[in-house]
Amino acid sequence: MTLPHAPILRITNLHKRYGDVEVLHGIDLAVQAGEVVVVIGPSGSGKSSLLACVNFLEPFHAGEVVFDGRPVGYGPAGGAMRQRVPEQALNLLRRELGMVFQQFNLFPHLTVLQNVTEAPIHVKGIAPAVARAEAMVLLDKVGLANKADSYPRALSGGQQQRIAIARALAMRPKLMLFDEVTSSLDPELKGEVLRVMRALAEEGMTMLVVTHELGFAREVADRVVFMEQGRIVEIGTPEAMFTAPQSARTREFLQASQHG
Amino acid sequence: MDFSFDVFLAAIPSLLKGMVITAKIAALSALVGLVLGTLGGLARVSPRRVLRLPALVYVTLMRATPVLVTLLFLYYGLPSAGLLLDATTVGVIALGITNGAYMSEILRGGIESIDGGQMRAARALGMSYPLAMRRIVLPQAARRVLPPVTNELISLIKNTSLVSTVAISDLLRAGMDFMSWKANTFSPFAGVALGYLLLTLPLIAINAWLEKRYRVT
Numbered sequence: 489m490t491l492p493h494a495p496i497l498r499i500t501n502l503h504k505r506y507g508d509v510e511v512l513h514g515i516d517l518a519v520q521a522g523e524v525v526v527v528i529g530p531s532g533s534g535k536s537s538l539l540a541c542v543n544f545l546e547p548f549h550a551g552e553v554v555f556d557g558r559p560v561g562y563g564p565a566g567g568a569m570r571q572r573v574p575e576q577a578l579n580l581l582r583r584e585l586g587m588v589f590q591q592f593n594l595f596p597h598l599t600v601l602q603n604v605t606e607a608p609i610h611v612k613g614i615a616p617a618v619a620r621a622e623a624m625v626l627l628d629k630v631g632l633a634n635k636a637d638s639y640p641r642a643l644s645g646g647q648q649q650r651i652a653i654a655r656a657l658a659m660r661p662k663l664m665l666f667d668e669v670t671s672s673l674d675p676e677l678k679g680e681v682l683r684v685m686r687a688l689a690e691e692g693m694t695m696l697v698v699t700h701e702l703g704f705a706r707e708v709a710d711r712v713v714f715m716e717q718g719r720i721v722e723i724g725t726p727e728a729m730f731t732a733p734q735s736a737r738t739r740e741f742l743q744a745s746q747h748g
Numbered sequence: 749m750d751f752s753f754d755v756f757l758a759a760i761p762s763l764l765k766g767m768v769i770t771a772k773i774a775a776l777s778a779l780v781g782l783v784l785g786t787l788g789g790l791a792r793v794s795p796r797r798v799l800r801l802p803a804l805v806y807v808t809l810m811r812a813t814p815v816l817v818t819l820l821f822l823y824y825g826l827p828s829a830g831l832l833l834d835a836t837t838v839g840v841i842a843l844g845i846t847n848g849a850y851m852s853e854i855l856r857g858g859i860e861s862i863d864g865g866q867m868r869a870a871r872a873l874g875m876s877y878p879l880a881m882r883r884i885v886l887p888q889a890a891r892r893v894l895p896p897v898t899n900e901l902i903s904l905i906k907n908t909s910l911v912s913t914v915a916i917s918d919l920l921r922a923g924m925d926f927m928s929w930k931a932n933t934f935s936p937f938a939g940v941a942l943g944y945l946l947l948t949l950p951l952i953a954i955n956a957w958l959e960k961r962y963r964v965t
Contacts, residue, residue: 545868575876583874593869597887597962607873610883652869659873 494557496521496663496694497542502551504537504718511537513718514551519663519696524689526697526705529715530741535698536590538715539667542696543585544578555581556662583611586656586664590671592648594640600627600651601636604658612659619658626654630684646677650684657688664688666697702745706730714738755935759926763939766922771947773839773918774905780844781904785851790881792856803852810849816910818842823914839911847904854896858889891962898955902948909944919943 495518504512511534519525527535540546542553544561553560560581562570573581595603604623608614614622627633630650632643640648649669656664666685670678682704689695689708699705705712705726712729714722714737722729722738733739791803810818819842826833833841862885870880912921923940927933 543872545872579874579876582872585872587869587872589865589869589872591863591865593863593865595866595869595884595888597891606883607875610879611874655873 493521495519496556497696498554499542500552502538502541502548502553504541504546504548511718512541512548515720517713517720519694521694522692523710524695524697524708525711525713526699526709527713527715528699528702528705533715534718535715536667539665539696539698542665543582543587555585583659584662586659586661588649588652588656588664588666588669590668592645592652594648594652594655596640599636600632600638600640603640603651604655608658623654623658626657630654644677645673646680649673649681653684663694663696666695666699668698668700670699670701702742714741716741750932751934751938752932755930755932756939759923759936759939762922762926763919763936763943766917766919767943767947769917770908770919773836773843773908773911774947776840777843777847777908778901778904780840781847781851784845784848785855788848788852789855789859792852793859795877807849807852810846815842815846815907816913818846819910819914835911835914835916839908839914839916843904843907847900850900851897854893854900855889858893859885861892862888894955894958898951901951905947906944
């Protein structure tokens with residue numbers, strides 16, 4: 489079968505080290521437009537490092553990341569010849585790559601509305617009135633239009649994370665990266681964030697999600713990736729992964745997670 | 749105790765003149781210090797070594813040298829290097845570059861106290877490093893450095909008294925001159941102390957107002 493389009497994101501043989509410790513040992517992964525890919529795996533498996541390489545918040549040491557046909561981080565010439573992509577090109581790429589963090593990272597000195605309009609106005613140069621109107625639509629979508637004038641510290645973790653999603657969406661990204669976005673939330677607050685993500689997936693947003701929420705992976709993912717020790721162990725549909733995992737390691741992980 | 753209210757009153761006009769000079773030198777060197785401190789602080793946290801290194805040398809050098817030594821070094825040294833500047837300018841330079849070094853370190857501390865997630869989030873939204881610094885990190889750091897910056901400015905006002913050593917008729921010099929003239933120590937010096945207090949009070953008030961207005965989060 490031939491794919492109708494080139495993937496929106498293609499990661500090829502990605503290697504990353506922290507000092508002498510190699511955390512990614514050659515990752516190959518492609519994400520198609522409209523696809524929801526969920527990465528699961530034990531802590532320290534390199535899932536979050538992988539995400540940080542996709543928008544080059546973290547440098548990597550070998551391999552290639554190509555987003556929407558453009559190289560991220562380093563130009564096409566690989567190996568010792570590789571050249572850094574100019575900072576400006578990187579900034580342009582990041583406009584189209586939304587990211588949501590485990591720790592929300594809302595801007596505490598700005599109101600909720602200003603958090604959402606900050607980048608559209610000051611990065612894209614959108615007229616403030618237009619940006620505010622669009623932001624209100626997004627805040628309404630995450631159910632927090634009534635909090636527009638609050639400051640982040642006045643909100644619960646779940647609310648803050650929904651604002652962070654709205655903030656990323658305000659740049660109209662082509663791909664959304666979610667980095668363990670429910671991991672620092674109390675169990676009763678996870679649901680509201682997962683609901684927003686589910687709605688986003690149903691609208692056709694392309695998403696690369698790193699999470700410990702296996703239920704979410706099972707119900708929302710088009711494909712699930714199981715990572716361990718910096719390697720992809722297995723990729724498959726949720727049905728295949730959760731009912732008939734190919735690898736013994738995947739099986740063990742799923743069993744431990746479901747009973748632990 | 750030789751306090752005399754008459755001498756105190758008689759000293760006021762010349763003390764006021766000295767206060768104006770002190771205020772002028774303090775304001776100008778604060779300006780130099782704030783500009784150098786901002787540039788120095790930003791350079792200290794810069795990802796570029798070509799900026800970090802000179803800033804580190806500057807800060808280390810200026811903090812290691814007593815202001816009085818810097819002042820006298822420039823006052824006697826610059827003319828022998830062929831550069832003739834008036835005493836006030838030399839005073840402003842000496843106080844300004846010293847103050848700038850301390851301000852740099854205060855700002856560096858303030859910037860480093862802001863969670864790294866703020867910069868990451870800003871960059872992930874497509875902001876350039878300078879834009880993220882200006883719009884996201886610095887406004888938060890500014891709130892945190894307000895109390896130490898105020899401290900530093902108060903120190904600066906009081907350190908201006910050192911320029912009395914290089915023939916500038918600042919507040920301290922005016923008091924000392926009056927003391928010799930009237931052969932009375934306490935009265936003019938009470939005025940001098942009061943003068944410094946009056947100069948620092950507005951700063952303290954401004955600090956309190958700013959802190960209330962931009963409450964630290």
